[in-house]
Amino acid sequence: MNLPSTDIRQLNAFVDGELDLAAQLVLEARLKEDAVLRAQVEHLHGLREAVRGRAEYHAAPDALRRRVGAMVAAQAAGHAPVAADARPVSIDSATGLKAILAQWFAWRPLVPALGLAAAVFFVTNLVLLPARLDERIEQEVIASHVRATLAQRMIDVESSDHHTVKPWLSSRLDFSPPVYEPADGGSALLGGRVDYVDGRAVAALVYRHKGHVVESYVWPASSSQAAVKFAEEKGFHLAHWSRGGMAHWVISDLNPAEFSALVAQLSSSD
């Protein structure tokens, strides 16, 4: 074994037919001249034939073959692959159906979680939906109020007498809005008009309170009774409530204290 290891590797690769053409030609030329190399190649060939011809080739035993077949079949049926008893290897329609069913039932542990998620979604919407509706109406009321102020066309029926304003509105709407007439204290009914809020024609009553314009939008409500809620947006103060089947939305640029006092009057009047 005194040959350099690179030579020995080359000889092995030569015997295995793994040398590239150039290296092979060089080695063949060397082999012609070198008896020792030839002897080595001879030896390697002999060993190669001996191992190939005589070393035992362990073919898979039948038991293993059956077991592996069963494992594949079990996989096809979607089960944990343990099967001491042999099952046919073929994937028939029955096991295919089982696999599909097993896939479906694999979702079963998730059902309570999905139900809970659905319930949370439902309740959240139930809570948030009225809030969102209020927000939308709030925006519409502000828009109507600002539009009317800018156009300087707030009043269609000009009267401080609710006996004039109410019939006028009733004749133009499909409902009769309560019209509050302030008795004293710097507030006065200026008149009313018909406007459009929340997808329907509504009554808009216009008051003056200490130099500030106050508007009250009224229309039949879905809920007959609801407590007063205040809001503030873009410098306007808003309040809304339901009473006697009517929704009231009041908007003004009054200061908060006077606004809430006025709202208290309005909401308890009719």
Add this chain to the structure above:
Amino acid sequence: MTAPADLQRFEQLALPHLDAAYNLARWLTRNDDDAHDVVQEAVLRALRYFASFRGDNVRPWLLQVVRHTCFAWLKENRPGEMVPLDDSEEAWQVPGPVSEEPHVIAARNDERVQINQALAALPIAFREVLVLRELEDLSYKEIAAIADVPVGTVMSRLARARALMRQALAPEVRPALRAVVRPLPNGTQS
């Protein structure tokens, strides 16, 4: 979970190589029962990864899975056999030859037994490449992929494996061989 179409492909392409899988596992574990277990485990792994198998040569791929499973199994169950192998040039000095006791010599009367014993006695890294080369007739490149080493390492391991086999099979010839080799200029041929 493997899709039905993949399972069918697995049956058609991979299962025909079950013999090769068992042969490799049997030579690496040197035990029927262990080889049985390892091949089952390897088939499970192969099933799991088969969907991602791209290529047309399933046998080296399956043998790679078997080889990895085998080594993982051996590492856990017989860590003594898993000595790390030094592939450097300095490590060329191979372990000593098998013992010369009378019963061993008697066993050599049967060449078949002799070869099987010599092959089984090889350190696992050498046994592995020799089995893949001589019994599975795989190319160096395929062996490199299966054993997860460069082609150059396959080359040197094969050379060492054969040198060890030679030592084990014909210890009485070695002195004569040395006598022939020694007078020659060492490594000076071009």
